[in-house]
Structure formats: structure tokens, C-alpha cells
Amino acid sequence: MGRVTQRRGIVRVTVDGAEVSAAPGPDTLAAEEPLEIRVGPAGGGPRPPLAVTMRTPGDDLDLAIGFLVTEGVVRDAEDVRTAQLCAGDQEPNTYNVVDVALSPGVPAPVTDPSRNFYTTSSCGVCGKASIDAVRTRSRFDVAADPVTVAPAVLAALPDALRRRQRAFATTGGLHAAGLFTAAGELVCLREDVGRHNAVDKVVGWAARQGRLPLAGHVLVVSGRASFELCQKAWMAGIPVLAAVSAPSTLAVDLAEEAGMTLVGFLRGPTFNAYAGAQRVDGAAPAAAAPTAAAPGRGSRP
Incomplete structure (x- = not known):
């Protein structure tokens, strides 16, 4: 599995008035790699991919289970029979696949072009067809x-x-x-x-x-x-x-x-x-009359 951070070579540029200097050196970057989440019933053939997200490696099983919970695919960990990190198809092995087998009686998610689960590191719902498709109702009051x-x-x-x-x-x-x-x-x-x-x-x-x-x-x-x-x-x-x-x-x-x-x-x-x-203790819930404000200003503390 990839590391959370990686060292890369850079050129560090310093501007001091009219003077510019540059020197090679190392820098530490946050790692970003794809993670494919495969979900289906236990047994049978290979489970199909449900989502691909660009993430920082680490806590990948938590990421996969959390994604399934927050998307309404499973209710809790009891709905998951097994979840394991797999090598995937890449060489060398990057372990960028989590395979999730659902517990008996838990329906497999239905995927179709109108509900595309592909996500990026900046937005988790960019592939969804509409807001209605992501307004999943929670079972918690x-x-x-x-x-x-x-x-x-x-x-x-x-x-x-x-x-x-x-x-x-x-x-x-x-x-x-x-x-x-x-x-x-x-x-x-x-x-x-x-x-x-x-x-x-x-x-x-x-x-x-x-x-x-x-x-x-x-x-x-x-x-x-x-x-x-x-x-x-x-x-x-x-x-x-x-x-x-x-x-x-x-x-x-x-x-x-x-x-x-x-x-x-x-x-x-x-x-x-x-x-x-x-x-919020002591906060007055009464609404104040709205006032006009310049874009990006006026409402900030």
C-alpha cells in the first residue's frame, strides 16, 4: 500500500527584491492514489466495482465502510461479512482495492448510469445525476x-x-x-x-x-x-x-x-x-432581517 506522504525532488525559488535564487532540494507531499471499492454478496464470482475515489492511502477499510454507510448501501458493520484490502490488477501491487462481501440478506447496491459513484478527492458527488439521487434519508432521528x-x-x-x-x-x-x-x-x-x-x-x-x-x-x-x-x-x-x-x-x-x-x-x-x-449554549435562535452584502463579504465573523 502507498504511503501517506512521499518525498519528491523540487527546485526551491526564493525572491528577495530583484534577486532570484534557485536550488534543488526535497519536499514532502501528501500521497494521492485511487481506491476501488467492490461490493457484492459473499460467495459466487468476483464482486463488481461500485466506486473509485482518489484518496490518501491509509485507513482504507474505514474509508470503504464509511462510504457504504454514508451512501446508504449498508446500515452498519453488521451488514458487512468481510472487508479486505486486495492487490488489484496493477503491477507492482499497490493494494488499491477494497473488496466488501455483504452479510446474508443485505441487498447488493444497484448501479446504473444515472447514479455514477465515481468520485474525486475534491467532491464526493460530482458523478451523481441530480441532487435527488444523493439526498439519502438517514435512519437516525x-x-x-x-x-x-x-x-x-x-x-x-x-x-x-x-x-x-x-x-x-x-x-x-x-x-x-x-x-x-x-x-x-x-x-x-x-x-x-x-x-x-x-x-x-x-x-x-x-x-x-x-x-x-x-x-x-x-x-x-x-x-x-x-x-x-x-x-x-x-x-x-x-x-x-x-x-x-x-x-x-x-x-x-x-x-x-x-x-x-x-x-x-x-x-x-x-x-x-x-x-x-x-x-449552542446561549445562542439566540431568533432570525435577524437579511441585509445586502458584497459577494464574499459581510457574513463572515
Whole structure:
């Protein structure tokens, strides 16, 4: 299996006023390799491929199981009979295939051209034909989760996440997803070149540990909060999703539909609660009148 990071030769250029200098040297990069997920019933012939995602190698079984959970293919680890990393067809062996055999009675996913599961490291739903195809309904009642979080705890989570991002500290090129308790205790952290992969790795870890649904927890992501990340949090039963950057309109819509709390621009002592503000201790849920703002400005803390 590939490594999380790789050393590559570069030319480092330094500009100092009118002076330009260049020198060869090494740099550490985040690895990115394809992972094919094959899913089908146990026994019989080879299981067909369901998805290919570009990911950072490591925690691949968690990634595969988490993907299947957040896409609604399986409910939890009990729906999976075996999951194993395989060599695939490449030479030399890269072990970029996860083969998943479903438990008896679990229906195999139906694939067709209108629901293409090919993903990239930047977007987990780019191949889907429509928003309706990815609005998978969770079996968990997130809206009924009574958890609340202190604003000071939320404000401290990005720094707690960053301090534990070992691969990011080396490469500067990896996203992170961290699962925290409402008291701010880190439960699980995963890094990946893709935001959605990092979340799937956390969800897969939780599924394999028998911890679903993740009631009472906060999921913190190092980038923006997209529709797909909100959906994945909902599918895992997570009541609070917090992002250091902005959410999208569809993410806010989905959070409101699910009864989730969605926090954005979580940087320093201020942040925005876009949905479910009642879970933030002391936050006033009353809506303010909308005001016009220049694009990209005005709404940031």
C-alpha cells in the first residue's frame, strides 16, 4: 500500500527584491492514489466495482465502510461479512482495492448510469445525476438529539484538530475530520486529500467500533461545509457539524431538513450558526432581517 506522504525532488525559488535564487532540494507531499471499492454478496464470482475515489492511502477499510454507510448501501458493520484490502490488477501491487462481501440478506447496491459513484478527492458527488439521487434519508432521528455545546468548546475545536494533524504538519496538503464529544474531547481524527474521504474514514471507524449512531457528538472539518459532508454527518447520526470555512446553501438547507446544527467560519472566538442554533449554549435562535452584502463579504465573523 502507498504511503501517506512521499518525498519528491523540487527546485526551491526564493525572491528577495530583484534577486532570484534557485536550488534543488526535497519536499514532502501528501500521497494521492485511487481506491476501488467492490461490493457484492459473499460467495459466487468476483464482486463488481461500485466506486473509485482518489484518496490518501491509509485507513482504507474505514474509508470503504464509511462510504457504504454514508451512501446508504449498508446500515452498519453488521451488514458487512468481510472487508479486505486486495492487490488489484496493477503491477507492482499497490493494494488499491477494497473488496466488501455483504452479510446474508443485505441487498447488493444497484448501479446504473444515472447514479455514477465515481468520485474525486475534491467532491464526493460530482458523478451523481441530480441532487435527488444523493439526498439519502438517514435512519437516525438527529433532530431529537438533545445535546448542547458551549461556545467556548466549539471555538477551541479547530486548534485541537490542527494540533493533531501530523500529516498536515508535514505536507500542508491534507484535510482533516475530527469527531469530538460535546465537552471537546477528541474521539477520532482522520486525514485525507479529500474532505469527504476524511469524513468517511471517521464514520467507517465508528461503524467498525459499533458506535453508530454518533449521538451527542460534534464533527469538525478543516475546510468548507458542503452538501455531501452534511449528508454524511446525518447518515452517521451526528447532530453537530462545524467547519472552519463557509457552508453552501444546500448544506444549510439539508441541515435544517435533518434538524442538525451547522456551524461555519469557526475561527477564533466568533463563528456563525447557520442551522440548529439552539444547540449552542446561549445562542439566540431568533432570525435577524437579511441585509445586502458584497459577494464574499459581510457574513463572515
